[in-house]
Amino acid sequence: MPRQEGRAGAPRPSAPPELGYTGRAHSRAMEDTSLVDMARRIPAALGATFRLAWSVDRRMVATVLVCQVLSGIGTAVMLAAVADAMGPLFGATHPAAGLREAGPSLLVAGVALGAGSGAWIVADWATRRLNPQVASAADLAMVDLLMRVELSAYDEEGFTDRSQAAETGALRAVDLAEDAKNMTNGLVQLVSAASVLTVLHPLLLGVLLLSVVPRGMGGVISARIDYRVFDASVSARNTRGMMRWFLTTPTLADELRANTMRPYLHFWYRTMCDRVEGRALAAAPLHLRVNTFAASLSGVFTVGMWGSLAALVVSDRMTLALAGTAIVASQTAGRSLNSVIRYGAAMFHHALYLDDYHRFLGRAGELTTRRGGAKPEAPAEIRLTGAAFSYPEKRTPALHPVSLTLRRGEVVALVGENGAGKSTLVRLLTGLTLPTAGSVHWDDTDLATADAESVWRHVGLVPQQNGHWPLAARENIDLGQPRTHGDDLVWQAAEQVGMDEVIRELPAGLDTLLARSLWGGHELSGGQWQRLACARAMYRSPGLLILDEPTSEMDARGEHRIFSELRGMARDRITLVVTHRLDNVKMADRIIVLDKGSIREEGTFGQLTDAGGLFAELYALSQDR
Numbered sequence: 001m002p003r004q005e006g007r008a009g010a011p012r013p014s015a016p017p018e019l020g021y022t023g024r025a026h027s028r029a030m031e032d033t034s035l036v037d038m039a040r041r042i043p044a045a046l047g048a049t050f051r052l053a054w055s056v057d058r059r060m061v062a063t064v065l066v067c068q069v070l071s072g073i074g075t076a077v078m079l080a081a082v083a084d085a086m087g088p089l090f091g092a093t094h095p096a097a098g099l100r101e102a103g104p105s106l107l108v109a110g111v112a113l114g115a116g117s118g119a120w121i122v123a124d125w126a127t128r129r130l131n132p133q134v135a136s137a138a139d140l141a142m143v144d145l146l147m148r149v150e151l152s153a154y155d156e157e158g159f160t161d162r163s164q165a166a167e168t169g170a171l172r173a174v175d176l177a178e179d180a181k182n183m184t185n186g187l188v189q190l191v192s193a194a195s196v197l198t199v200l201h202p203l204l205l206g207v208l209l210l211s212v213v214p215r216g217m218g219g220v221i222s223a224r225i226d227y228r229v230f231d232a233s234v235s236a237r238n239t240r241g242m243m244r245w246f247l248t249t250p251t252l253a254d255e256l257r258a259n260t261m262r263p264y265l266h267f268w269y270r271t272m273c274d275r276v277e278g279r280a281l282a283a284a285p286l287h288l289r290v291n292t293f294a295a296s297l298s299g300v301f302t303v304g305m306w307g308s309l310a311a312l313v314v315s316d317r318m319t320l321a322l323a324g325t326a327i328v329a330s331q332t333a334g335r336s337l338n339s340v341i342r343y344g345a346a347m348f349h350h351a352l353y354l355d356d357y358h359r360f361l362g363r364a365g366e367l368t369t370r371r372g373g374a375k376p377e378a379p380a381e382i383r384l385t386g387a388a389f390s391y392p393e394k395r396t397p398a399l400h401p402v403s404l405t406l407r408r409g410e411v412v413a414l415v416g417e418n419g420a421g422k423s424t425l426v427r428l429l430t431g432l433t434l435p436t437a438g439s440v441h442w443d444d445t446d447l448a449t450a451d452a453e454s455v456w457r458h459v460g461l462v463p464q465q466n467g468h469w470p471l472a473a474r475e476n477i478d479l480g481q482p483r484t485h486g487d488d489l490v491w492q493a494a495e496q497v498g499m500d501e502v503i504r505e506l507p508a509g510l511d512t513l514l515a516r517s518l519w520g521g522h523e524l525s526g527g528q529w530q531r532l533a534c535a536r537a538m539y540r541s542p543g544l545l546i547l548d549e550p551t552s553e554m555d556a557r558g559e560h561r562i563f564s565e566l567r568g569m570a571r572d573r574i575t576l577v578v579t580h581r582l583d584n585v586k587m588a589d590r591i592i593v594l595d596k597g598s599i600r601e602e603g604t605f606g607q608l609t610d611a612g613g614l615f616a617e618l619y620a621l622s623q624d625r
């Protein structure tokens, strides 16, 4: 969008671009499917939620089901007993005599009512135990899959948008379970009451149905409108959610304030809120029309039901006692039918979101890392043979076919200008991604056929952007994979990067939580975080140690220490350092210069500076200050 010049002269910032996911992979649920198609999703979503609930707590699921049936039986017995009592109550010449005669039936009705309520209370207790477990299981299933997908999944069109929609779906799993319980309860009650009502007069059942169905249909149509709004704004909400983190995290608070970014970011965020809100507001009149129409139709049919009952009594085709029973039964049936339709519509609503969740789980499941069963040892040699890599939707490959061998004991430096393909090459060497052409072998194992977790067990990686994990200092070094029972190796790694003193001074030493935003947490400086990232890679004592720009935020002492340690540790592993600080690469046995995705030069520091090529030029520029 072109930047607009205001009349007063001050240039105004552009509004954030309209984002709308129009991917081919995801069929747009609302555009492609009919109401009936969508109604068919309820049993599928219900089945999936039932299986989830069953897998987390069978006992509670069984308790809910049994209690539902008991509560239904209670209602049926109660209604039958009331029907029994109506004759004596209305037929007796004296009320006291009628009450005496109806006493036993009324007692049975009372006990049945109490037992039914008791069953309902137990069902409620069981559901409260079940719901948090279902919520956690749904969330965990999604988080676990996301931690296991191939990195390329994140490059798939609309993947993160669908992930966000699925997150909403995961939250609905509990609502669906709760509504399913209420609906089944309504259904059981309804069957009991409807059978009594049908015995009294079949016409009553038909009219009763008519009075509730319009409301139910209204609920279903409203759910469809809500979901359409949700679906249309999923990209905007995703972007807004991402930006929300940027606006509120202490990590970026300095930059935001010192660069006076607040007014623009406020405008940006407000615009996104307006877009999301605008879609919801536009749907409000539709809801109003649907609800008004459904309620009016329901009202007409309800009046019809009461009218038919009165007409039956007046025309002597029904006794007053029977009409009384019909009123009790129709009240019960009406309430039950109302809940069946209300909760059915709500389930329909949840099923739409849950469908997103299950579809996403299915897709993410297909994208999880599954390569082969080979379990390689720490590599003595890594061999790339014509290995190339292209990101999807990009015309130029990030890496053209590269052939290269790295050997144990070597320290190799990888250099090149921004975008040359260094991080992409690192991903291939570590098996984080597979080449789109050619192969990567660790000794005799082709990484395309290896079990990825077994490969990564031999990798120590300090990526360009390392995690400031909100964990204790100890876990920030051993990453929850302690190698010994004591903390000796943890302290040794801390010493290697010069962090031992800093950690000793933390309020709880190794137990200190490293997250300022959490209560009791403590923050480190940028360089200290980098030292910690190096410590955890060293702690793993890996067969392949890769450090991508490990010292960009470190002081001279820290940097010197890290590179001395790397040299000291080099004998037992393959070491690769990616860096733009070309003075540091003097310590490397071999320097590889990448340029636009190809290896341009290779050699020792002396050889490359003497050769007068790209490396020599970059080095001269780095010295020209």
Ligand SMILES: Nc1ncnc2c1ncn2[C@@H]1O[C@H](COP(=O)(O)OP(=O)(O)OP(=O)(O)O)[C@@H](O)[C@H]1O
Binding pocket: 155, 391, 392, 394, 398, 416, 417, 418, 419, 420, 421, 422, 423, 424, 425, 464
């Ligand atoms: N996830 C991605 N999707 C699409 N293109 C990407 C992705 N990651 C990197 N690229 C592109 O691939 C090319 C190589 O990127 P890479 O990150 O490997 O470069 P680099 O040498 O590590 O750069 P730098 O020195 O800036 O870290 C660049 O053109 C970059 O824009």
